[in-house]
Each structure stands twice: as C-alpha cells, then as structure tokens.
Amino acid sequence: MSTTVSKQFSTFNTLARTGEYTSGGNSFKWQSTSNASSQNDVYSSLSYTDGSNNTQDAPLQVTPASNTNWLVCKNLDTNVPTSATIEGIKIYIDRYNSFAGDVELGNVIIKDTGIYLTKNGTDTVGNNKSTSATWASTDTDTYVTFGGVSDLWGTTWTASEVNSDNFGVMVGPSIEYTGLTGETGASAKIDHVYVEITYTDAGSGRRRAVFVAKNNPDI
Ligand SMILES: [Ca+2]
Numbered sequence: 001m002s003t004t005v006s007k008q009f010s011t012f013n014t015l016a017r018t019g020e021y022t023s024g025g026n027s028f029k030w031q032s033t034s035n036a037s038s039q040n041d042v043y044s045s046l047s048y049t050d051g052s053n054n055t056q057d058a059p060l061q062v063t064p065a066s067n068t069n070w071l072v073c074k075n076l077d078t079n080v081p082t083s084a085t086i087e088g089i090k091i092y093i094d095r096y097n098s099f100a101g102d103v104e105l106g107n108v109i110i111k112d113t114g115i116y117l118t119k120n121g122t123d124t125v126g127n128n129k130s131t132s133a134t135w136a137s138t139d140t141d142t143y144v145t146f147g148g149v150s151d152l153w154g155t156t157w158t159a160s161e162v163n164s165d166n167f168g169v170m171v172g173p174s175i176e177y178t179g180l181t182g183e184t185g186a187s188a189k190i191d192h193v194y195v196e197i198t199y200t201d202a203g204s205g206r207r208r209a210v211f212v213a214k215n216n217p218d219i
Helices: 159-163 202-214
Strands: 002-015 026-031 044-049 062-067 070-076 085-097 108-118 144-148 168-177 188-200
Touching: 002 026, 002 168, 062 108, 070 108, 070 188, 085 108, 085 159, 085 168, 168 188
Parallel strands: none
Antiparallel strands: 002 070, 002 188, 026 044, 044 188, 062 168, 070 168, 085 144, 085 188, 108 168
C-alpha cells in the first residue's frame, strides 16, 4: 500500500539559467524567494538586476521570449522512511502574471519553459514537465500541478535523495514584451510551491508482521 505525504520546501533561491536573457551581466532574478513557502498572496517576483542583485534599468523590449533565472525550492521539512520505495513526485505551483495588459504599450507574457526536479539543488535531472503554458493574468489561488503519484520524472529516486536538503524543484519561465520601458518582470508572481511524495514502505510492513506474531501464541 502506498502513502502520499504533502511536504513544504524551506529553502528558496534564485539561480542563473543557461541561455537566459542577460545583458551586461544583468538578468531577471527572483526576489523575496522565501515568499514561495506558503499560499498567502505574498509573492516572489522577478527583478532585472546586476550580479550583486542591484536593480537595473530593464531592457526596452525582450523579444522573442527569453528565459529568466530559476526559482529553486528545496529542503523538505520532514523525512520519508529510508526503507521506502519512491513511487511518484507531484509538484504544486500557485503563480500568475499580474500585468493587466495595455492596448498602446503591449503586454508582458510569462510562460513556463522549465519545470525540473533537482537532486543537488543546482542541476536539473530527468524530464522537463513544462507544457509551455502561459501564466494566467488573474490570481485564482489555484495550483497547477506537474508529475503525479506514479511519475518519477524520467529518472530514479531513493528515500535519501528526496530527504536530502538539496532535493527540490527548479521553476524557470520565459518573459516576452515589446514596446514597453522598464519592465522588470515584477508581474511574474509565484505565491506557493510544494510537493507531494508517494512511496511504499516494505520495511514497516515487515515490522507489523513481527508484532502480530509476538502477540499471538498460536503462531
Ligand atoms: Ca506566498
């Protein structure tokens, strides 16, 4: 019998992404990253900053769509039994694009381009679960999900790997806009990211069998 547990990430950071939009050392980075730890309409959002994360004048336009930094969410606050077999991993993300649109200036478009798990907190592993979805322009406090109860994202997992402080998910969208000045990406908002892990634990099943035998003299 499988068990599914819902777990919260406790460490969040922004991380440069290969091939992302950069100019003069500036890039779109996630700010206030720990705001993604709970669903409370307090968000992590992008800002166009230099290598020291000081805000810079954003490019006049970004077209075609270009990738931004990863938001890395890792370090679960509870542990899967070390004897367990991991059956599936499902990621929940509550996010939206707060840019309302402007008939003269255009629009800011935010799309999923990378949704990966990570084992070491810095490198992607397995499959990209992005379907290139465009982020909705209103916050409905609903979650989009990636993976599932029997989905290992195209790789293998041990309990110790998901228990590692560096296990997590890397969320990297693209940004695109034309005809605007100083769009920093602040309309890209992530409210909450969490994970469900499904596992079977043969070890606990054996322990239950021993308990029955010791308490039944007929066995
Ligand atoms: Ca939040």
